[in-house]
Amino acid sequence: MSFELLTRDPQTAARCGKLLTAHGAVQTPAFMPVGTRASVKAVSPEELQECGAQIILANTYHLLQRPGPRIVERAGGLHRFMGWEGPILTDSGGYQVFSLSQHRRIGEDGVIFRSEYDGQTIHLTPELSIEVQNALGADIIMAFDECPPANAPYEYVREAVARTLRWAERSRAAHRRDDQLLFGIVQGGPYEDLRQESAQKTVALDFPGYAIGGVSVGEEKSTMYRVIERTAPLLPEDRPRYLMGVGTPEDILFAIRCGVDMFDCVLPTRNARHGYLFTSQGPVRIRNARHREDFSPLDPECGCYTCRRFTRAYLRHLYVEGEPLALRLLTLHNLYFYLALLRGVRRAIAAGRFGELWGRPAELFRLGQPSNRSS
Amino acid sequence: MSFELLTRDPQTAARCGKLLTAHGAVQTPAFMPVGTRASVKAVSPEELQECGAQIILANTYHLLQRPGPRIVERAGGLHRFMGWEGPILTDSGGYQVFSLSQHRRIGEDGVIFRSEYDGQTIHLTPELSIEVQNALGADIIMAFDECPPANAPYEYVREAVARTLRWAERSRAAHRRDDQLLFGIVQGGPYEDLRQESAQKTVALDFPGYAIGGVSVGEEKSTMYRVIERTAPLLPEDRPRYLMGVGTPEDILFAIRCGVDMFDCVLPTRNARHGYLFTSQGPVRIRNARHREDFSPLDPECGCYTCRRFTRAYLRHLYVEGEPLALRLLTLHNLYFYLALLRGVRRAIAAGRFGELWGRPAELFRLGQPSNRSS
Numbered sequence: 159m160s161f162e163l164l165t166r167d168p169q170t171a172a173r174c175g176k177l178l179t180a181h182g183a184v185q186t187p188a189f190m191p192v193g194t195r196a197s198v199k200a201v202s203p204e205e206l207q208e209c210g211a212q213i214i215l216a217n218t219y220h221l222l223q224r225p226g227p228r229i230v231e232r233a234g235g236l237h238r239f240m241g242w243e244g245p246i247l248t249d250s251g252g253y254q255v256f257s258l259s260q261h262r263r264i265g266e267d268g269v270i271f272r273s274e275y276d277g278q279t280i281h282l283t284p285e286l287s288i289e290v291q292n293a294l295g296a297d298i299i300m301a302f303d304e305c306p307p308a309n310a311p312y313e314y315v316r317e318a319v320a321r322t323l324r325w326a327e328r329s330r331a332a333h334r335r336d337d338q339l340l341f342g343i344v345q346g347g348p349y350e351d352l353r354q355e356s357a358q359k360t361v362a363l364d365f366p367g368y369a370i371g372g373v374s375v376g377e378e379k380s381t382m383y384r385v386i387e388r389t390a391p392l393l394p395e396d397r398p399r400y401l402m403g404v405g406t407p408e409d410i411l412f413a414i415r416c417g418v419d420m421f422d423c424v425l426p427t428r429n430a431r432h433g434y435l436f437t438s439q440g441p442v443r444i445r446n447a448r449h450r451e452d453f454s455p456l457d458p459e460c461g462c463y464t465c466r467r468f469t470r471a472y473l474r475h476l477y478v479e480g481e482p483l484a485l486r487l488l489t490l491h492n493l494y495f496y497l498a499l500l501r502g503v504r505r506a507i508a509a510g511r512f513g514e515l516w517g518r519p520a521e522l523f524r525l526g527q528p529s530n531r532s533s
Numbered sequence: 534m535s536f537e538l539l540t541r542d543p544q545t546a547a548r549c550g551k552l553l554t555a556h557g558a559v560q561t562p563a564f565m566p567v568g569t570r571a572s573v574k575a576v577s578p579e580e581l582q583e584c585g586a587q588i589i590l591a592n593t594y595h596l597l598q599r600p601g602p603r604i605v606e607r608a609g610g611l612h613r614f615m616g617w618e619g620p621i622l623t624d625s626g627g628y629q630v631f632s633l634s635q636h637r638r639i640g641e642d643g644v645i646f647r648s649e650y651d652g653q654t655i656h657l658t659p660e661l662s663i664e665v666q667n668a669l670g671a672d673i674i675m676a677f678d679e680c681p682p683a684n685a686p687y688e689y690v691r692e693a694v695a696r697t698l699r700w701a702e703r704s705r706a707a708h709r710r711d712d713q714l715l716f717g718i719v720q721g722g723p724y725e726d727l728r729q730e731s732a733q734k735t736v737a738l739d740f741p742g743y744a745i746g747g748v749s750v751g752e753e754k755s756t757m758y759r760v761i762e763r764t765a766p767l768l769p770e771d772r773p774r775y776l777m778g779v780g781t782p783e784d785i786l787f788a789i790r791c792g793v794d795m796f797d798c799v800l801p802t803r804n805a806r807h808g809y810l811f812t813s814q815g816p817v818r819i820r821n822a823r824h825r826e827d828f829s830p831l832d833p834e835c836g837c838y839t840c841r842r843f844t845r846a847y848l849r850h851l852y853v854e855g856e857p858l859a860l861r862l863l864t865l866h867n868l869y870f871y872l873a874l875l876r877g878v879r880r881a882i883a884a885g886r887f888g889e890l891w892g893r894p895a896e897l898f899r900l901g902q903p904s905n906r907s908s
Contacts, residue, residue, distance in 0.1 A: 196850065200857040203842075225825065225850045233828055233846055241842050450600065453608055467578075467616050471608055475571065475600045482575040482860050 160339055160366050161398050169513025171390065171417035174504050177367075177398050179213075179245040179297035180337040181237060186398060186419035187507075189410070189500045190215045190247060191493055192427060195224065196240040199427055200485040201493065203242045209462065209490060210497035210528075213245040213297075215422045218290055219254030222282075223275045227293035235295030247298040247422070250287045250329070250343075253371070253402070256305045264304065266321065284328040292334050298367065301329035303343040305372045315347040319356045326363055341367040341400060348381045350388055357392035367398040370418070374403030383412055390416040407436065407499055407519040414503055415516050421500075426492035431485055433477050436495040438520040442470075444488065449474040461527050462494035463487075495523060502526025535714055535741050536773050544888025546765065546792035549879050552742075552773050554588075554620040554672035555712040556612060561773060561794035562882075564785070564875045565590045565622060566868050567802060570599065571615045574802055575860040576868065578617045584837065584865060585872035585903075588620040588672075590797045593665055594629030597657075598650045602668035610670030622673040622797070625662045625704070627718075628746070628777070631680045639679065641696065659703040667709050673742065676704035678718040680747045690722040694731045701738055716742040716775060723756045725763055732767035742773040745793070749778030758787055765791040782811065782874055782894040789878055790891050796875075801867035806860055808852050811870040813895040817845075819863065824849040836902050837869035838862075870898060877901025 165174040175186040191198045191206060194217045198206055206214065216236060221227065233239035236246055252269075255262060259271035268283030284302040291299035302325050304318040322345045333340045342365035346352035360368060370389050373382050386401065390413070393399050400420035401413050410421050426436065435442040437457035442449075444456075452470040464473070464487040476484035502522035506512040515522055540549040550561040566573045566581060569592045573581055581589065591611060596602065608614035611621055627644075630637060634646035643658030659677040666674035677700050679693040697720045708715045717740035721727035735743060745764050748757050761776065765788070768774050775795035776788045785796050801811065810817040812832035817824075819831075827845040839848070839862040851859035877897035881887040890896055 195854050195856060196847075197856045197858045200861075202858065202861075224854055225846070229826055229846060229850075232826060233844065239844075239847055241847070451604055451607060469608065469614075471600070471604060472571075472614055472616070475604075479570050479599055481570060481572045482857055483572045483577065485857050486575075486577075486861070 159396070161396065163396060165508050167507045167512040168510055170415040170516065172414045172503075172507050172512045172516070173417060173419070174507045175398065175419055177419075179339065181243060181245045181297050182212075184212045184245055184420075185504055187410075187414045187500055187503050188212055188420050189496050190420065190422040191496075192217075192422055192424045193240070193242075194424075195220050196230070196236060198489075198493075199431065200482075200489045203240065205463070205486075205490055206242065206493070207244070209494045210501060211244070211493065213247060214242060215247045215249065216240075216294070216296065217251070217254060218248050218287060218294065219251035219258070221248075221294060222251060222280070222290050223273050227290045231293040231295070237295065245298070246296040248291050248294050248296040248300065249402070250291065250300040250302040251282055252287070252300075252303040252343075253305045255282055256307075266324075268302070269304075284325040285332040288329050288332040288334075288340075292338065295335075296338065298339045298341060299333070300369065301326045301340060301342050301365070303345060303371055305345065306347055308347070310347055312349055312352075315345070315349055315352055318347075319345050319352050322356065323359050326360055330363060330365070339366045341365055341369050343369045343371040343402070344389060344393070345372050346389075347372055348385060353385060353389050354392060357389060361392070361394060365397070367400060368393045369400040369402050371402045373401060374405060374423075379409075382409070386413050386418065387416050390418055407496070410499075411503070411516050411519060411522070414512075426496045427489050430488035430492040433488065435488060436492055438523050444470065444474050444477050446474075456491055457495075459524055459527070460491065460494065460498075461529060462491050464491040464494075498526035498528075499523045500526065534771070536771065538771060540883050542882045542887040543885055545790040545891065547789045547878075547882050547887045547891070548792060548794070549882045550773065550794055552794075554714065556618060556620045556672050557587075559587045559620055559795075560879055562785075562789045562875055562878050563587055563795050564871050565795065565797040566871075567592075567797055567799045568615070568617075569799075570595050571605070571611060573864075573868075574806065575857075575864045578615065580838070580861075580865060581617065581868070582619070584869045585876060586619070586868065588622060589617060590622045590624065591615075591669070591671065592626070592629060593623050593662060593669065594626035594633070596623075596669060597626060597655070597665050598648050602665045606668040606670070612670065620673070621671040623666050623669050623671040623675065624777070625666065625675040625677040625718075626657055627662070627675075627678040628680045630657055631682075641699075643677070644679075659700040660707040663704050663707040663709075663715075667713065670710075671713065673714045673716060674708070675744065676701045676715060676717050676740070678720060678746055680720065681722055683722070685722055687724055687727075690720070690724055690727055693722075694720050694727050697731065698734050698738075701735055701740075705738060705740070714741045716740055716744050718744045718746040718777070719764060719768070720747045721764075722747055723760060728760060728764050729767060732764060736767075736769060740772070742775060743768045744775040744777050746777045748776060749780060749798075754784075757784070761788050761793065762791050765793055782871070785874075786878070786891050786894060786897070789887075801871045802864050805863035805867040808863065810863060811867055813898050819845065819849050819852050821849075831866055832870075834899055834902070835866065835869065835873075836904060837866050839866040839869075873901035873903075874898045875901065
């Protein structure tokens with residue numbers, strides 16, 4: 159088995175685990191920084207590691223088009239191509255095809271869409287997605303799924319669930335490498351019976367891990383929380399559960415409470431580029447004029463490189479002037495915040511305190527600082 | 534004395550020296566990376582140090598406008614503001630006023646120009662330039678000068694030289710800090726007698742160092758080389774000589790041969806951002822399709838972080854996709870190239886071999902690699 163359950167929180171469904179991959183172990187619950195085009199924007203592999211990243215995510219949809227799987231394969235795979243020696247997860251491309259592509263046409267075989275890079279027509283099937291993911295060589299790869307829009311009517315989602323199940327079987331059949339874990343994806347939109355059906359039948363296919371998909375796509379929070387709460391317990395205890403594309407610190411803590419183990423989201427990295435920072439004192443918009451002469455760190459309780467070395471006044475100056483260093487420093491901080499938060503969560507679960515702390519992200523962040531090992 | 538002459542090359546006018554500043558010593562000949570807005574674009578202070586930077590340059594013209602000298606002063610000066618604890622040189626703003634500003638009006642008192650940031654009218658005088666540079670707190674500051682365009686007629690340049698001399702006196706009188714070295718600037722365009730007059734009268738004012746200005750402004754190479762060759766010997770042996778805004782590796786080697794000690798230029802950093810790299814095998818344009826599947830480093834003989842860790846194929850991918858990491862990795866390489874070249878120059882001079890090697894930048898670069906200490 160690739161997943162070992164280590165601790166259960168006595169009060170909630172939260173748990174600590176260890177996921178073994180070909181490039182090392184991942185302590186769960188884990189957050190995966192997003193490296194869309196084989197680079198977590200503005201951050202080097204060493205910096206990712208310093209921030210506490212254990213595993214990162216890359217996007218099949220983008221890498222399929224640029225630089226193309228053959229180049230990555232000839233480079234020796236994604237790890238060597240991008241210089242990240244830890245575990246990597248690639249998504250299947252499904253989500254991006256449905257959320258980014260224009261002129262897509264869905265058929266039983268797969269999806270035909272127009273490349274945003276060069277206008278070329280691409281026919282993405284479960285077989286091609288897996289072939290590409292086999293070539294990229296990530297440690298965890300995802301079945302090719304159909305991700306319907308948030309407002310899709312019941313009938314539409316029902317068909318998408320059925321097709322996603324057929325595509326899951328085809329994905330499994332196409333998979334060629336036993337050093338990669340292939341995860342199945344549960345769809346079903348906001349419809350509880352469809353989520354149930356999707357979960358049950360996906361689990362029947364016996365994947366080493368399961369994702370909950372289609373949750374982050376513009377849904378109401380209450381709907382999203384209900385879906386997470388009801389879907390997570392449908393997945394087997396002894397396999398990792400991955401909530402795709404979620405979310406804010408609060409969303410993540412809620413999902414951990416429901417028994418979810420893995421997360422990815424562009425929020426920390428994208429918000430950093432928009433000057434929006436997560437701190438233990440709440441959000442900071444660095445371009446705000448109040449930071450002009452603030453010579454304190456972004457977050458006085460944070461141990462990240464940015465907070466150890468630079469003031470808000472300097473960060474604001476860099477950001478306002480469009481200096482490229484701003485992107486890096488702000489991204490490093492937000493990633494560190496998320497990754498320390500998750501470390502704090504793991505410590506809280508291990509100490510049996512998660513039930514008491516799950517609503518207090520600032521405290522969990524503090525608990526997750528490397529210096530707080532004793533807490 | 535702040536400058537110590539260590540070695541003279543037996544065959545050329547090249548020399549090795551040591552310039553003592555309030556933030557440490559600078560081994561000359563030295564190249565200063567340009568950090569226009571208190572940041573060497575895309576590079577952190579630690580990375581600058583790893584690349585071999587001893588001293589960096591920042592621009593008074595820009596910092597005067599954003600974030601403003603008061604903020605930098607309250608931050609504890611430029612060093613603390615930007616987190617660079619080594620020596621810093623600020624220019625006077627003269628060059629940028631004359632090359633960048635629209636609607637400028639030159640008078641005896643100074644220059645009135647319109648801010649490119651907010652349209653505000655700024656009246657930059659020698660007194661204001663020095664006041665701002667005193668507030669910024671660099672280790673070396675520059676007298677406020679008038680930098681005429683390359684094609685300026687004799688009469689125009691003659692007046693600019695006379696005014697620059699009066700401004701040099703006023704700069705000196707306005708200077709308030711004895712932990713900052715104030716350098717004078719020789720102007721005179723391509724006119725030998727004006728350069729002579731400017732040099733003689735600037736030297737008579739007794740500055741701890743002298744710059745040759747107005748050489749990089751769109752002049753013909755042959756004119757530029759003639760000016761360098763004739764002006765450098767007019768400056769006192771026992772003071773550092775700084776050639777402003779120059780240049781290519783070849784230009785720099787030529788000027789070192791003429792006895793110049795210090796350089797700054799945006800070429801390595803700006804060219805990197807345009808995908809143009811300096812290597813021991815000649816220039817590389819990283820976007821070129823020939824690098825798509827080239828899994829060798831940018832420069833196999835280079836010890837920089839970028840060359841140790843990444844392939845041309847990956848760098849090209851990052852660059853073509855507009856990934857912010859590309860700017861950093863390419864800038865790091867180009868800076869390392871320049872700084873290793875200058876280290877090689879210092880080693881060659883110390884070994885009495887510069888006369889033989891000055892026309893071979895690739896060999897000097899090799900000699901300057903940290904691992905080649907024995908050479």
